[in-house]
Amino acid sequence: MGQQEQLRVGIIGCGAGIFHLEGYQSEPRAKVVALAGLDTDRCESLAKKFDIPRIYREYQDLLAQDDIDAVSVAVPNILHLPVALAAFEAGKHVLIEKPLARNAEEGVKMVEAAKAHGKLLGISFQRRTRHDVQLLRQQFEAGTFGRVYYSKAWWMRRSGIPGLGTWFTSKEAAGGGPxxxxxxxxxxxxxxxxxNPKVVSVSASTYAEIGTQGKGGWVGQKRQKLKENQEYEVEDLATAFIRFEDGGTLLLEASWAAFTEMGDDFGIQIYGSKGGARIFSKDYALTDTLDVYSGFGDTTMDSKPRLVATGGHAEIIRGFVNAILEGKPLSPEGHEGLDRVRLIDAIYRSAELGREILIDQEIVDAAAD
Ligand SMILES: NC(=O)c1ccc[n+]([C@@H]2O[C@H](COP(=O)([O-])OP(=O)(O)OC[C@H]3O[C@@H](n4cnc5c(N)ncnc54)[C@H](O)[C@@H]3O)[C@@H](O)[C@H]2O)c1
Structure with a gap:
C-alpha cells in the first residue's frame, strides 16, 4: 500500500470493539469500513453511531472482504486464535485485544502465523501508553531509581466480575479469571x-471464594447472574510472587471480587536503591496518579509529577497504523503478548501444583505432559 493511502479497517466484536472505533476516529490515515458481531442490535447501534457502512454477523464474512487491510479483534478469548489465523490467511494485519490468547500454546501459533504471512500482530495493552507509565519507563531507563530490586503490580476490584455466567466465567472460553x-x-x-526482565520462578495461588457463591458481579447490573446449575469455573483472586534473573522480585495481585474497600483500582510500584515510585489509578484515573519517592538534602521527598490524560486505544491504534503505513517498529506487539501469556501459564501452573516453579525447566516439562 502506498504511503498516502488510507488504511481500510474492519472491527470484529461489538463490546470492547467500541474502544477501537473511538480510537480510529482520531486517526485520519485509517477508516473503519465494516463491523462484525453476533449481537446484531449492539453492532447496529455502533454502526449508526460511528457511521460504518457494512455489518456482518460471522467474522469469516468480514474477513472475506478484499478491500479490508487490517482488523481489530475484540471477541471472547477462545476466539482470538481462530480469528487471528483466519485474518492472516485472508491477508489482513491484526490488532488483537488482550490477552493475546488463552495460553502460550495458542499464542505461539498466532505469532508464527503473523510471521509466516508477513503481517503485523499488534496487541491492545493500551495502559502502557499512559503518561505515568511512559514517565516511569523513561526514568527507569535513565537510572533515576538506581537498582530496582522490588516491585508490585495489582488490580483489585471489590465487586466486578465481568459477565457472571457469560464466557468470562468459563475456563474453556476465557482461559482464566482476573x-x-x-x-x-x-x-x-x-x-x-x-x-522486560527475565523471569526465573513463580510461586502463586488462586482462589474462587465469591464467584462460586454466585456473588461479586458488577453492583447494580441485573443481567449478571449465574444460571441455575451453572458453575463459576475461574478464580476470583490470584496472587503471585515472581523472581527475576537479576535477583529482583515482583508481587502481583488481581481480583474481580474481594471483601476490600469499594473500588476498581490498579497500579504498580517500584522500589529502587536511589528512589521509588507508585502509580495508583482509582477507577481508571489517568492523572494525579503518580507519586515519586526520592531524597532531598538530609530528608525524604514525595512528589507528584503533573500528568496529561493519555493512555487509550487511540495511542495503540496510532502505533499500529504507523507500523503498517510507515514501517515503524510495532510496540506492543505479538511477542510481548506471548511473554505475558507465558507468565500467566506459569502462575496458573504454580497455583495448581501449590508450589514454586522454575520457569525454564518446569514450563517446558508441563508443555510436554
Ligand atoms: N483492552 C481492554 O481494556 C479491554 C476491555 C474489555 C475487553 N477486552 C477484551 O476484548 C475481548 C472481548 O471482550 P468484550 O468485553 O467485548 O466481550 P463481549 O462478550 O462483550 O463481546 C464479544 C463480541 O464478540 C462477538 N463475537 C463472538 N463470536 C463471534 C463470531 N463468531 N463472529 C463475529 N463476532 C463474534 C460478539 O458478538 C460480541 O460482539 C476480550 O478478549 C477481552 O479481554 C479488552
Missing part, C-alpha cells in the same frame, strides 16, 4: 517499565 483479564494489563505495565 489474572488473565486484569492481571495481564498490570503485568504488562510493570514488565514494560522494568525493560
Amino acid at each position: 489474572l488473565i483479564d486484569l492481571g495481564v494489563h498490570v503485568l504488562d505495565m510493570i514488565l514494560y517499565v522494568l525493560g
